[in-house]
Amino acid sequence: MPDGVVLLDSENSILWANGQVRHWSGQENLSGANFYSALGSPEILGPDFCPFHTALATGTASSSTLRADDHRYFHVHAAPVHEDGGPPRHLIVTVRDVSLEMLQQQKLAAIHQAGMELADLTPDELFQMSVRERIELLKSNILHYTKDLLNFEVVEIRLLDAKTGRLEPLLAVGMEEEAANRVLFAQPQNNGVTGFVAATGKSYLCEDTTEDPLYLSGALGAKSSLTVPLTLHDDVIGTFNVESPEPRAFSESDLQFLEIFTRDVAVALNTLELLVAEKASTAAESVEQIHAAVALPVDEILGEAVNLMERYIGHEPEVVERLQRILRHARDIKQVIQSVGQKMTPVQAHPQPLPFERRPALVNRRVLLVDEDNTVRSAGHALLERYGCVVETAPNGAQAVFMVRNMLPEGGYDVVIADIRLPDFSGYDFMLKLREIMNTDIVPLILMTGFGYDPGHSIVKSRQAGLQAVLYKPFRLDQLLDTVEQVIGVSGSVRT
Incomplete structure (x- = not known):
């Protein structure tokens, strides 16, 4: 058996150990020995820094990772033994060598x-x-x-x-x-x-x-x-x-x-x-070009990570935690690009960019753009990020739903802009799904459609259900910006 198994008492003393644990410890008889001492007093890396105490105190399983001095790593899983008439006093602990994975x-x-x-x-x-x-x-x-x-x-x-x-x-x-x-x-x-x-x-x-x-x-x-x-x-x-x-x-x-x-x-x-x-251009243009080059790939990373999280939530908390770190890092990339792009060329070496209308209400607002068309998603990045929005995109409704659910603990998106005809949702069905997961009657949603195109009367039904706004393609930039500001104001979404 490649995994180790031990029976521990409430003092972390070994009552029984299988051959694999005895092999790792280098001792044939481990009866009465302290578990950690038997493995060379390894460092506890978490996520639970007292897994055995937690398992006994809560009556539920707990796990952690240990690092030994010989560059070996062990994953321990402690399950309490429930006995009649009282709290658990013994633990069954499985030990797996995860050195190769960790290295x-x-x-x-x-x-x-x-x-x-x-x-x-x-x-x-x-x-x-x-x-x-x-x-x-x-x-x-x-x-x-x-x-x-x-x-x-x-x-x-x-x-x-x-x-x-x-x-x-x-x-x-x-x-x-x-x-x-x-x-x-x-x-x-x-x-x-x-x-x-x-x-x-x-x-x-x-x-x-x-x-x-x-x-x-x-x-x-x-x-x-x-x-x-x-x-x-x-x-x-x-x-x-x-x-x-x-x-x-x-x-x-x-x-x-x-x-x-x-x-x-x-x-x-x-x-x-x-x-x-960019040698003969402005620092701002440098940022925009680099950002445009990586915007959709970063969105793909976000989408894949959120999709994986949906599979593991409730089953593998360690995997979910790692995926959450990936999401944070992916979102940080955009901020890094801004700072790196500004450093690429000294601002004083180039003429100042042409002024444009500032929109303070849009600065740092989180916008999710949902459209099957890559061109539309790229344009959304280019147009809205110019005014300070933090834009993420999704190619279909299912991925957008996962992203909205994942963003809720951080305050949610300020605005969701979606095409009326997604590969897997109508605009109306998508709105109902957002209302369900956001648990609110006021969904900060903007639906996009071409003039005269409304299969299934999605716009009519969505308006009756409280849709905030509609954009009819093709629309001007000022119409897009005004509509986003309108929805932010109606939804009362205030982020700091």
Whole structure:
């Protein structure tokens, strides 16, 4: 049995332990020993810092994670033994070794942090460095983290020229000169693994180079390789290749780690391109361009996290807590973009942006835009965020419902704007669902529709049920802003 099982008394003393626990402790007889002492007095990481006391005091199961000195991690689950005529005095504790999972989580966190630091420069550094110097610094950081964190010694990065389809070398370490300078195109045939990956957008694990017809010689004596696409918003912008002198040297974990790292590499490369593109523009325009590039992907992260939370709520509180952290981090990204974008180019180096009508009532208001059309969702970000709104989007009603429910503990959305014809809801049914989960008769909802298009009389029924406002497409910007302000005023939603 891979898991450990012990029977404890109210003093945390072991009454019985199975062979796995005895193996972990290095002691054959654990009768009477303190549970924590038997495992080397590990540190309690939570979420419950007194799981055994909690289980006995409440009569319900409790769990926690322990960290031992030998870099081992254990997950403990304590269930009270209910005896007749009194409170529980004994616990059945299951112990599972989660070292591999925890170490992988730590490595993922380190990889993500490394990715965040790839192009992390202060405004003064950016101002003083040329584009070439910024690229060289990025290449140096990529190589540093690839070797020290991922433990890959042979690295090749190529960038895709969208016009010619050619894969231009950016970085090559440990590759034969002929291989590093080889002309390759993003084509699935006759261009090696790199060309195949660039053409298909799929990662490729070559376990034995001597048996793989796609492989073209790269590093001297290489026996296996791992190649992943550099992607940005589902578009391939290049490839990242590592090789090893050992056959079958790369695992599925290596593939996962490299795919995560290369996402940050792609973002860092794109950031540098935006720096160049914005050199003659304003700092505000820089923020808008970067924000526009990541707005919908961030919304997709929010949507996926909320969907997962709906599955685990009431079943796996630890998973829900982690997903809530993901949601918080994803929402923080937008604020980070604002600050990073402002640092990219000194404001004094550029002319001031043209003035526009300010709308104080919209600043920091949370808006959820629900529409199947990507263009509409992107436009919502661009238009409303210009006036200080915090915009999130959803492509369908079900995901929007999950997002509204998740936002309620934080005060909810100030306004929800939805198309009258969603893939899974009519405007009227969507309004009724919002009213149910928000537990209020006044739903801050705006429905959008084209003139004359109202299947099922959704607008009429919604107005009769208390709909706040309707926007008829196409509408002007001032109509959108006025309507949002109107609904905020009617709903009485005041956020600080």
